[in-house]
Amino acid sequence: MWQLCWLVKEGxxxxxxxxxxxxxxxxxxxDKAVLQLIDYNVEPPFDDIEVIVVDEKHPGRxxxxxxxxTNIKGEILYLGQGKGKETLKAFFDSLTVKQKQTIxxxxxxxxxxxxxxxxxxxxxxxxxxxRFHINKNANDCLTEVRxxxxxxxxxxxxxxxxxxxxxxxxxxxxxxxxxxxxSKLLEANAKINKAYLLKESxxxxxxxxxxxxxxxxxxxxxxxxxxxxxxxxxxxxxxxKKTKQEVLNYFRYKVTSGIIESLNSKISKIQLKMRGxxxxxxxxxxxxxxxxxxxxxxLVPQGLES
Numbered sequence: 001m002w003q004l005c006w007l008v009k010e011g012x013x014x015x016x017x018x019x020x021x022x023x024x025x026x027x028x029x030x031d032k033a034v035l036q037l038i039d040y041n042v043e044p045p046f047d048d049i050e051v052i053v054v055d056e057k058h059p060g061r062x063x064x065x066x067x068x069x070t071n072i073k074g075e076i077l078y079l080g081q082g083k084g085k086e087t088l089k090a091f092f093d094s095l096t097v098k099q100k101q102t103i104x105x106x107x108x109x110x111x112x113x114x115x116x117x118x119x120x121x122x123x124x125x126x127x128x129x130x131r132f133h134i135n136k137n138a139n140d141c142l143t144e145v146r147x148x149x150x151x152x153x154x155x156x157x158x159x160x161x162x163x164x165x166x167x168x169x170x171x172x173x174x175x176x177x178x179x180x181x182x183s184k185l186l187e188a189n190a191k192i193n194k195a196y197l198l199k200e201s202x203x204x205x206x207x208x209x210x211x212x213x214x215x216x217x218x219x220x221x222x223x224x225x226x227x228x229x230x231x232x233x234x235x236x237x238x239x240x241k242k243t244k245q246e247v248l249n250y251f252r253y254k255v256t257s258g259i260i261e262s263l264n265s266k267i268s269k270i271q272l273k274m275r276g277x278x279x280x281x282x283x284x285x286x287x288x289x290x291x292x293x294x295x296x297x298x299l300v301p302q303g304l305e306s
Contacts (some may be wrong), residue, residue: 143231
């Protein structure tokens, strides 16, 4: 069945099952059994971890939300059902005291549940808020302002209707037509223009290399957002001010959830090849195979060629 496991890595489980004259469910069980054996012999690299990245995903209606934890190399360390405090706590509880003591930084989104459990389980560890989540928060604020303005049906409402996604895009990714639409929208509505400038100012901050300059920029942004009279940005500024250090820790450690983002495509490929996967442990094992060279190396020596 080791050969079957390798072939499933490359092709669809239904096609591989036919070669072995098995049902798809039997092929999945055989695949999982091989991966469980490897998992028993090759433990995840829990020792000497200095940085971990935490994120939540929604891989499908059946699995719903899952919480993922990786190391700085993107190797999956943990996959748990749900996205709350208890799910992440289960990971920390599985570590030894010595393993916990080596962790210096945890990168995650602004979830209060994640922040609370990290502080409880790893006292003194630095928390670094993921920059992509912060930028998404600003985009969400901009979208909220745009929707509010569109409901007024006044000047510029047609431009708002035709430019639903353009304001939230990186201006460098807009073609000539998109840039023209953006310019018309910003000229037509002062509040959208102000919201756009706030969104862009926060995005630009993450391109600064000097931590001191970034801190000064962030303080200025907080003041502008507070004085903007745009409620979504005022709320965001109030929340970010309370966790200023966690935001600015990015400029000390330069860690983002982009490390985990690569697992998104891996999850999609796994589900496609397995023709759907609803077994959480099986998904975890497949992710270990896809993200860990040490795990993969245990499969190759069984008379297989890459």
